[in-house]
Amino acid sequence: MHIDEIETPAVLIDLDRVEANLARAQAYADAHALPLRPHVKTHKLPEMALKQMALGAIGITCQKIGEAEAMADGGLSDIFLPYNILGAAKLDRLAALNARVTLSVTADSAETVAGYAARFDADAPLRVLVECDTGAARCGVQTPEEAVALARRIAEAPGLEFLGLMTYPPRGGVAAADAWLKAAKTALEEAGLAPQVISSGGTPDLMHAAEGRVTTEYRPGTYIYGDRMQVAWGHGTLEDCALTVKATVVSRPTPDRAVLDTGSKALAADPVPAPFAGHGHILEYPEAILAGLSEEHGVVDLAACAARPGIGETVRVIPNHACVVSNLFDRVYLIRGDRVEREAEITSRGKLR
Amino acid sequence: MHIDEIETPAVLIDLDRVEANLARAQAYADAHALPLRPHVKTHKLPEMALKQMALGAIGITCQKIGEAEAMADGGLSDIFLPYNILGAAKLDRLAALNARVTLSVTADSAETVAGYAARFDADAPLRVLVECDTGAARCGVQTPEEAVALARRIAEAPGLEFLGLMTYPPRGGVAAADAWLKAAKTALEEAGLAPQVISSGGTPDLMHAAEGRVTTEYRPGTYIYGDRMQVAWGHGTLEDCALTVKATVVSRPTPDRAVLDTGSKALAADPVPAPFAGHGHILEYPEAILAGLSEEHGVVDLAACAARPGIGETVRVIPNHACVVSNLFDRVYLIRGDRVEREAEITSRGKLR
Numbered sequence: 001m002h003i004d005e006i007e008t009p010a011v012l013i014d015l016d017r018v019e020a021n022l023a024r025a026q027a028y029a030d031a032h033a034l035p036l037r038p039h040v041k042t043h044k045l046p047e048m049a050l051k052q053m054a055l056g057a058i059g060i061t062c063q064k065i066g067e068a069e070a071m072a073d074g075g076l077s078d079i080f081l082p083y084n085i086l087g088a089a090k091l092d093r094l095a096a097l098n099a100r101v102t103l104s105v106t107a108d109s110a111e112t113v114a115g116y117a118a119r120f121d122a123d124a125p126l127r128v129l130v131e132c133d134t135g136a137a138r139c140g141v142q143t144p145e146e147a148v149a150l151a152r153r154i155a156e157a158p159g160l161e162f163l164g165l166m167t168y169p170p171r172g173g174v175a176a177a178d179a180w181l182k183a184a185k186t187a188l189e190e191a192g193l194a195p196q197v198i199s200s201g202g203t204p205d206l207m208h209a210a211e212g213r214v215t216t217e218y219r220p221g222t223y224i225y226g227d228r229m230q231v232a233w234g235h236g237t238l239e240d241c242a243l244t245v246k247a248t249v250v251s252r253p254t255p256d257r258a259v260l261d262t263g264s265k266a267l268a269a270d271p272v273p274a275p276f277a278g279h280g281h282i283l284e285y286p287e288a289i290l291a292g293l294s295e296e297h298g299v300v301d302l303a304a305c306a307a308r309p310g311i312g313e314t315v316r317v318i319p320n321h322a323c324v325v326s327n328l329f330d331r332v333y334l335i336r337g338d339r340v341e342r343e344a345e346i347t348s349r350g351k352l353r
Numbered sequence: 354m355h356i357d358e359i360e361t362p363a364v365l366i367d368l369d370r371v372e373a374n375l376a377r378a379q380a381y382a383d384a385h386a387l388p389l390r391p392h393v394k395t396h397k398l399p400e401m402a403l404k405q406m407a408l409g410a411i412g413i414t415c416q417k418i419g420e421a422e423a424m425a426d427g428g429l430s431d432i433f434l435p436y437n438i439l440g441a442a443k444l445d446r447l448a449a450l451n452a453r454v455t456l457s458v459t460a461d462s463a464e465t466v467a468g469y470a471a472r473f474d475a476d477a478p479l480r481v482l483v484e485c486d487t488g489a490a491r492c493g494v495q496t497p498e499e500a501v502a503l504a505r506r507i508a509e510a511p512g513l514e515f516l517g518l519m520t521y522p523p524r525g526g527v528a529a530a531d532a533w534l535k536a537a538k539t540a541l542e543e544a545g546l547a548p549q550v551i552s553s554g555g556t557p558d559l560m561h562a563a564e565g566r567v568t569t570e571y572r573p574g575t576y577i578y579g580d581r582m583q584v585a586w587g588h589g590t591l592e593d594c595a596l597t598v599k600a601t602v603v604s605r606p607t608p609d610r611a612v613l614d615t616g617s618k619a620l621a622a623d624p625v626p627a628p629f630a631g632h633g634h635i636l637e638y639p640e641a642i643l644a645g646l647s648e649e650h651g652v653v654d655l656a657a658c659a660a661r662p663g664i665g666e667t668v669r670v671i672p673n674h675a676c677v678v679s680n681l682f683d684r685v686y687l688i689r690g691d692r693v694e695r696e697a698e699i700t701s702r703g704k705l706r
Contacts, residue, residue, distance in 0.1 A: 009705045063649040084603040111664040139604040250437040251492040296416040311464040
C-alpha cells in the first residue's frame with residue numbers, strides 16, 4: 001500500500017529513520033561501552049523493543065506494570081520498572097511478572113521498600129534500585145546518605161536484592177548527576193553495599209551520556225523516533241524524526257488559514273521549546289504554524305507560506321512530543337519511503353497501571 | 354465496592370453530580386424552549402448520551418464518524434456531525450451511518466459539498482448545515498453571503514438537503530454570533546432558503562445561550578462533568594465537577610513535594626486559565642499545586658499545605674480539561690458518594706476517524 005492510501009488521522013513510523021536513529025545511538029553506546037536499556041514509552045510496541053534488543057540493548061525500561069506485562073507478552077525478557085510500586089494488587093502483579101522475566105524496580109522511600117519486603121521472599125527475590133534525585137526534582141532520595149540508608153534496608157530484607165542506583169537527571173545535568181552518583185557510589189562501597197548497576201537516562205543527553213562514566217547503563221526513550229522537543233533540546237534534526245501524523249486539510253476558511261483533522265486528540269497539547277512554535281512541523285509547508293489545537297481541529301497559520309494547501313490535501317506533521325502521540329492511537333503504520341510495510345497494534349497504549 | 358478499593362490511576366464519575374449538572378442545564382433549556390443537542394466528546398459513553406436524551410435532549414453531537422458509529426451501536430438514533438467529511442472511505446461510512454440513524458453534517462466549502470453531492474442521492478439524501486465562523490477563527494464560511502452561496506449549492510444537489518446553519522462561537526461571543534446568524538438567516542430567507550436549524554454550542558455560554566434567540570438548538574459538551582477550565586470561564590463550581598482522577602502518592606521526596614502516579618498520560622497537558630494554576634485540583638489538599646507533569650509523574654508543591662499526604666495515600670484530582678481525560682482511559686468507574694455502581698467501557702475513546 002502507498003502511504004497516500006492511508007486514511008487520516010494516522011501515525012506513520014518511518015522504519016529507515018528508526019533504524020538509523022537506533023544504529024547511531026547504539027554505535028555511540030558501543031564506542032563508549034555504555035549499555036543501553038531503552039525506555040519503551042515512546043513506541044509502546046514490542047517489535048520495536050525487540051529491534052532495540054537485536055542491536056545490542058541489554059534490556060528495556062517500562063514505567064507501569066501494565067506496559068511491562070504487554071512487553072513480556074511480546075517476548076521481552078529483561079525489564080526495568082523505575083517506579084515506586086505500591087499497594088497489594090500491584091505488588092501481586094509485580095510478583096507474577098518477576099516469575100516471568102528478569103525484573104528490577106526502584107524505591108525512594110522506606111514505605112516502598114517495606115511493601116516490597118512484605119510481598120517478596122528469598123525463593124524469588126525482587127531486585128531493587130534506589131531512585132536518586134540528582135536535580136530533576138521529581139522522585140528520588142535527596143542525598144547520597146539517604147541512598148545508603150535505603151540501600152541498607154533493601155539489602156537487609158530477605159526477599160529483596162539491592163541492585164544499585166537509578167536517576168532521571170535534569171536535562172543538561174549529566175555532569176551534576178554523575179558527581180552525585182559518584183559520591184553515592186563511594187558511600188555505598190564504604191558501607192559494603194557496592195552497587196552493581198548505576199542507571200541514568202534521557203534522550204537529550206544521550207550522545208554525552210558516557211562522559212561521566214559512573215553509569216553502567218543508560219535509558220533513552222524518544223531517540224528512536226525523535227520529535228520537535230528533542231530537536232529543540234539539541235538531539236537530532238527534523239530530518240531524523242521518524243514519527244509523523246498524517247492529516248487532511250478539511251477547511252480553508254480564509255487565505256491565511258487551513259484547518260487539519262488533527263487536534264489535541266491526535267497531536268496532544270504538549271508545548272514545544274524555542275526556537276520552535278506551535279503544535280507541530282508540517283513537512284510539506286515548513287513555514288506554516290500549527291497555531292491552535294482544539295480536540296478535533298488543528299488551526300494552521302499560512303501567512304508565511306508561498307504555496308498553500310487545498311481542501312482534501314493531506315500533509316504529515318512532526319509532533320512536539322512523539323511519546324504522547326503513541327498513547328493516543330491504537331495502531332501505527334510502519335512505512336519505508338512511501339510504502340506501508342504493515343500496521344502494528346500499540347499493545348502498551350493506555351496502560352495506566 | 355467502596356471507592357477506596359479502586360486501583361489507581363482511575364477515572365471516577367460522580368453520578369449524582371452528573372445528574373444535577375444535566376438537570377440544571379435541561380431546566381434552563383426547557384425554561385427558554387431551547388433544545389439541547391449535547392456533544393458526547395466529554396463522556397464518550399452511550400449510556401451518558403441516553404441519559405441526556407431521557408432528560409429531553411433532541412439528539413447528540415459527535416465530531417468523528419467513529420464516535421458516531423459507536424454511539425449508534427449504543428442505541429443513539431439522532432446524530433449531528435459538525436465536521437467537513439472528506440474522501441471516499443469516510444463518505445462511504447457516512448452513507449452507511451445515514452442509513453442507520455437520523456444524521457446531519459456540516460460543510461464550509463464547495464469542495465466538501467461536491468464530495469457529499471457525488472456520494473449521496475435523492476433516495477437517501479444527506480442533511481447538511483453550513484458551518485459559519487462567527488468569530489472563533491476555526492472552520493466556517495466568513496460572511497452571511499458565503500453562507501447563502503453554499504446553502505444554494507447544497508439545496509441544488511439532488512442527494513443533499515440544506516438543513517441550516519451551525520457555529521461554534523467564540524467564548525463569551527454569543528451576542529456577536531447571534532448577530533451574525535440573524536443576518537445570515539435573513540439573507541437565506543430572502544434567497545428562498547430559510548434554515549430549519551440554527552445550531553450553536555459551547556459550555557461556557559450555556560446558561561446565556563437563549564438570550565439571542567436566533568438559535569434553534571444548542572450543543573454543550575463539558576457541562577455534564579465540568580472541569581477547572583469551565584469553572585475558570587465562569588461555568589459551574591469545583592463542587593459541581595463530576596469527573597475526578599484517583600491517584601496515589603508514590604513519593605514524598607521532600608517536605609514540600611509529593612509525586613502522584615498520574616502524569617500527562619492520565620491528566621493530559623492542557624493548561625488552565627487564571628485564577629487557577631497547575632494541572633489539577635486535589636480535593637483533599639486544595640492548597641496544593643500540581644505544578645509539573647511528566648508522562649507518569651505528577652509533581653505536587655505542598656508548600657502552602659498545613660496537612661500533607663503520606664506515601665501510599667490516595668487523592669482525587671479535578672483535571673483542567675475533562676474531555677481529554679475521557680480519551681486517555683479505556684474505562685471509568687461510575688460512583689454515587691463513596692460507592693461504585695459499576696464500571697463502564699469508554700466505547701468512543703480514541704475514535705480519531
